[in-house]
Amino acid sequence: MSTDNRAPIHEIIGDLDAIEECYQRGWTDGLPVVPPTVEKVTAMLEHTGLQAGQVLGEVPVRRRTLTAEQAAANAVMAGCLPVYFPVVLATMKALFDYDPNCIHEASAATNSPGILILVNGPIRSKIELNCTGNLFSPGHRANSTIGRAVRLILMNVFEQRPNVLDCGCMGSLTKFGVCFGEDEEHSPWEPFHVSRGFKAEQSTVTVATIQDPEILGNRYGVTAESVMDATADAMATHGLGIYFNDSPWFWVAGHWHAEMLGRQGWNRSAIQQYVWERAWRSQAELKRLGAANGAFIPEDESTRVYAAPRPEDIFIVKAGGDSGIYSELMMNYHGVTAVTTLINEA
Numbered sequence: 001m002s003t004d005n006r007a008p009i010h011e012i013i014g015d016l017d018a019i020e021e022c023y024q025r026g027w028t029d030g031l032p033v034v035p036p037t038v039e040k041v042t043a044m045l046e047h048t049g050l051q052a053g054q055v056l057g058e059v060p061v062r063r064r065t066l067t068a069e070q071a072a073a074n075a076v077m078a079g080c081l082p083v084y085f086p087v088v089l090a091t092m093k094a095l096f097d098y099d100p101n102c103i104h105e106a107s108a109a110t111n112s113p114g115i116l117i118l119v120n121g122p123i124r125s126k127i128e129l130n131c132t133g134n135l136f137s138p139g140h141r142a143n144s145t146i147g148r149a150v151r152l153i154l155m156n157v158f159e160q161r162p163n164v165l166d167c168g169c170m171g172s173l174t175k176f177g178v179c180f181g182e183d184e185e186h187s188p189w190e191p192f193h194v195s196r197g198f199k200a201e202q203s204t205v206t207v208a209t210i211q212d213p214e215i216l217g218n219r220y221g222v223t224a225e226s227v228m229d230a231t232a233d234a235m236a237t238h239g240l241g242i243y244f245n246d247s248p249w250f251w252v253a254g255h256w257h258a259e260m261l262g263r264q265g266w267n268r269s270a271i272q273q274y275v276w277e278r279a280w281r282s283q284a285e286l287k288r289l290g291a292a293n294g295a296f297i298p299e300d301e302s303t304r305v306y307a308a309p310r311p312e313d314i315f316i317v318k319a320g321g322d323s324g325i326y327s328e329l330m331m332n333y334h335g336v337t338a339v340t341t342l343i344n345e346a
Contacts, residue, residue, distance in 0.1 A: 005052075005053030005054075005055065005065075005067050005069070006052060006053055006069065007052075007067075007069050007070060007073060009038065018035035018037075019032050019033065019035060021035075022035060022077065026161070027077065027152075027156055028077075028152075029148065029151055029152060029155065029176065033077035033078070033079075033152070034076055034077050034078070034079050035077075036072075036073040036074075036076040036077050037076075040076045041069060041072045041073050041076055043082050044072035044075055044076055044080070044082050044085050045068060045069065045072050046082075047082035047083065047085055047086075048068075048082075048085055048086060048089065048344075050068035050072075050089075051068060052067065052068060052069035052072075053067055053068070053069065054067060054068040055067055056068055056071060056089070056092060056093070056096070057092065057093070057095075057096030057100055058096075058100060059100045059101060059103050059104055059158055060100060060101060061101045061104050062103075062104055062158050062159070064157060064158055064159075066092065066153065066157050066158075070153070070156070070157050071085075071088060071089060071092060071149075071153060072085065074149055074152040074153045074156055074157070075088050075145075075149040077149075077152055078145045078146075078148040078149035078152050079141065079144070079145040079148070080145045080146060080149050081127075081141075081142075081145075083126065083127050084127055084142055084145060084146050084149075086123070086343050086344055086345050087117070087119060087123065087127070087142075087146050087179075087205055087343055088146055088149045088150060088153075089344070090204075090205045090341055090342065090343040090344065091115075091117050091146070091150050091205055091207050092150065092153065093341055094205060094206075094207040094339045094340070094341045095115075095207060095336060097339065097341065098207075098336050098337075098339045099336070102209070102335050102336045103154065103158060103160075104158065104160070104165070105209075105335045106154070106160075106209050106335050106336060107154055107158075107160035107165060107166040107167075107168075107175075108160075108165055108166070108167050109167070109168070109209075109333070109335060110167050110168060110169045111168070111169070111211070111240065111333065112168030112169060112170055112171050112172040112175070112211075112212075113172070113174070113209040113210060113211060113333040113335055114172050114173075114174025114175045114176075114177075114178055114209070114210055114211075114212075115147070115150055115151070115174075115177075115178065115207065115208070115209060115210070115336075116174075116178045116206075116207065116208045116209070116210045116250065116330065116332075116338075117146060117147055117150065117177070117178065117179040117180075117205055117206075117207055118180065118181070118182065118192065118205065118206040118207075118208075118250075118317060119179070119180070119181040119182070119203070119204070119205055119343075120181065120182050120184065120191050120192055120193035120198075120203065120204045120205075120206070121191075121193060121198075121200070121201070121202050121203030121204055121343070122201065122203055123203035123343055123345055124181040124182075124184075124203075126345075127142045128140075128141075128142055129142045129143060129179075129180070129181040130142070130143050130180065130181065131180065131181035131182060131183040131184075131319050132183055132186075132255075132319070132320060132321050132322075133320070133321025133322075133323060134321065135180050135252070135319055135320045135321070135328075136178065136180065136213065136328070142179070143177075143179045143180055144176075144177060144179075145177075146177065146179040147176065147177015147178055147179035148176060148177045149177075150177065151175055151176065151177055172211075172212050173212070174210060174211075174212055174213070178210065178213075178330075180252075180319060181319070182317050182318060182319050183255070183318050183319045183320070184200075184318075186255060186258075186318065187258060187262075187318035188258055188259065188261065188262020188263070188318070189258075189262065189267065189268050189316070189318065190268075192206065192315070192316075192317050193206070193340055195268060196340045198340065198342070202342060203342070203343040203345060204340050204341060204342055204343060205340070205341060205343055206338055206339070206340040207336060207338070207339055207340075207341075208248075208250070208332045208336055208337065208338040208339070209332065209333045209334075209335040209336040210250065210330040210331065210332055210333060211238075211240055211330060211331040211333055212330075213252075213328045213329065213330045214234060214238065214328070214329045214330070215326055215327075215328055215329075216230060216231060216234050216257075216326065216327040216328065216329055217230075217324075217325065217326050218230040218257065218325055218327075219324075219325050221260075221325075223260075223264065224260055224261045224264040224265075224266050224271075225274075227257050227260060227261060227327075228261075228266075228271060228274050228275050228278070229278065231251060231275050231279075231327070231329065232274075232275045232276075232277075232278035232279040232307075233278075233279075234329055235249060235275070235279035235307040235308070235329065236278075236279045236280055236281050236307055237281075238307065238329075238331060240291075240331060241281060241286050241289060241291030241292075241305075242286075242291045242292070243331065243333065243334065244280075244281065244286065244291070244305045244306065244307050245305050245306050245307070245308075245309055246309065246334055247308070247309075247313075247331050247332050247333055247334050247337075248308060248309070248313035248314070248315060248331075248332040248337060248338060249307065249308050249313065249314050249315065249329060249330065249331055249332060250315045250317060250328075250329070250330040250332060250338075251275075251314060251315065251316050251317070251327060251328075251329055252317050252318075252319050252320060252327060252328040252329075252330070253316055253317065253318050253319075253320075253327050254319075254320040254321070254322075254324070254325065254326045254327045254328070255318075255320055255321060255322035256322060256324070256325045256326075257325060257326075257327045258318045268316050269311070269312075271314075271316060272311040272312060272314045272316065273311045275311075275314055276306060276307075276308055276310070276311040276313075276314060277311075279306060279307040279308065279314075280304045280305060280306045280307060281304075281305055281307075282300065282301055282302065282303060282304060282305070283299075283300040283301075283303035283304075283305055284296065284300035284301045284303075286305055287300060292305070313332075315332070315338060
């Protein structure tokens with residue numbers, strides 16, 4: 001990077017040659033990227049009014065900074081449209097504000113966490129972000145490219161590359177990006193960002209490090225208690241019990257589950273309390289499974305270890321399609337505990 005915080009310009013002839021050049025320089029996530037031409041990067045910057053060399057944040061442990069130009073170039077490579085760029089910027093701001101060194105930890109951790117990007121507010125419609133059916137599937141440009149842009153920034157700016165500084169043991173598909181919007185229009189509860197103190201008309205992003213999502217299927221339950229019991233059971237049997245009583249959770253409640261819970265009179269706080277009380281394992285069980293350290297003592301059999309630290313650490317978001325009775329659960333790995341920030345729309 002030059003002394004004026006500007007990125008170097010490489011002269012490449014031909015689009016296919018430019019794509020291959022990106023591969024050769026190690027700028028991709030394994031999939032082809034859009035060549036970050038001067039014109040495309042400039043358009044991205046102009047949409048937000050940022051200056052190319054403006055520093056957006058620094059990761060002290062890496063002694064590296066992120067400039068607006070670098071962020072724009074990676075957003076272009078990911079396939080973002082300029083209208084998506086404010087979400088990418090807000091996501092990075094949330095990470096910097098929470099703890100910039102966690103940007104390093106988010107990839108260096110051996111348990112392979114990904115980054116969740118939850119969008120609320122009017123910007124969801126503006127950028128056509130998917131909030132309903134096939135929520136976590138390929139095929140939705142805004143969802144796929146926003147999450148991908150953040151990963152490319154981590155790789156290309158902070159060198160968080162697999163088996164270099166990305167030390168994931170098994171890796172995770174979440175590293176391609178987990179970006180989605182809450183289905184506020186069909187939720188029985190107030191929007192998630194409103195529950196965190198923002199106004200409904202404001203657009204926000206909630207950012208967190210997460211473990212691989214786990215699908216929850218409650219096909220035959222006819223009561224809200226059945227859905228919540230199934231949720232508590234799934235949390236209590238999660239494969240990363242070593243983080244029990246330390247990490248919050250995201251419960252992305254599918255349409256039919258949310259509808260039943262709302263119709264039977266359950267609000268967020270009551271659901272959180274019910275599930276939290278039942279999502280636990282004994283200290284003895286965790287020790288037998290290698291999820292807790294130390295020798296067995298008699299008290300272990302009666303000592304409860306709760307999956308979430310507190311009821312309010314179970315974050316409930318309504319999203320997904322109405323084609324089946326399913327929800328999604330994600331443990332919020334403690335690297336970046338959920339943080340919500342405003343999106344500065346251009």
